[in-house]
Amino acid sequence: MSRWKAATIHLFISLLVVGSVAAYIIYFWYPPALIQMAKADRLLMLIGGVDLVVGPLLTLIIYKAGKRQLKLDLAIIALIQVVFLSYGLYSIYASRPVFLVAVKDRFELVFANEITDKRLAKAKLEKFRSLGFTKPKLVGAPMPSDDKKREAIMFSAVGGQGDIQTMPEYYVDYSQMTNSLLSNAKKLEPQKNLSAKDAQVMRLAAEAYGKNPDEVRYLVLASSRKFAVMLVDGRTAEIVGPVNIDP
Secondary structure (H helix, E strand, O other): OOOHHHHHHHHHHHHHHHHHHHHHHHHHHHHHHHOOOOOOHHHHHHHHHHHHHHHHHHHHHOOOOOOOOOHHHHHHHHHHHHHHHHHHHHHHOOOEEEEEEOOOOOOEEHHHHHHHHHOOOOOHHHHHHHOOOOOOOOEOOOOOOHHHHHHHHHHHHHOOOOOHHHHHHEEOOOHHHHHHHHHOEEOOOOOOOOOOHHHHHHHHHHHHHHHHHHHEEEEEEEOOOOEEEEEOOOOOEEEEEOOOOOO
């Protein structure tokens, strides 16, 4: 076997592995509309670059039919790829989106490294006491009426310890927030803080999601990394999908 053929086979295997991993990550954690917002694009490119370029390139350099230590050399290259891939996957896993939190007038995308185990344990509902492995859990987080609790939340946010969206003790079913969201949702048309271009992008996105743009509304989708918008059904507040626009 020639070194070019060996490198090509190595590249094919790497594509299969990296492609499978990337497909899972994009389907569950970072759909295209959220990749830039969550700043996951660079990490995905790094993982792909290392495993798709470095591995096959090293195989091309060291491969020689009949070489005494060829198997050991290939094993070392494979180990290097596994180490880099494992590190990249751990980094993505540790900062994956775990909750999509509806607050009064917007959505907040919360990442795994923003919620402590101590806060998770305080969740009133069992289903909110753990971080998922697939798509972020859709929840609501109404501001409490108690002044002391509101004050504690404010001081936590100001002190950099997280706002209400990172406090599972206040999580409720999403259905309890729909009326508040709909009262703050806006039409997909040019207005004071929305250009005609961005409005058109959202209308096209609504159509791509299989919805009539005139029946869809939008709300800000915020996170600690960047902003986007979330489209919702104008009557039920059912999630339509995110759009990569900074409102």
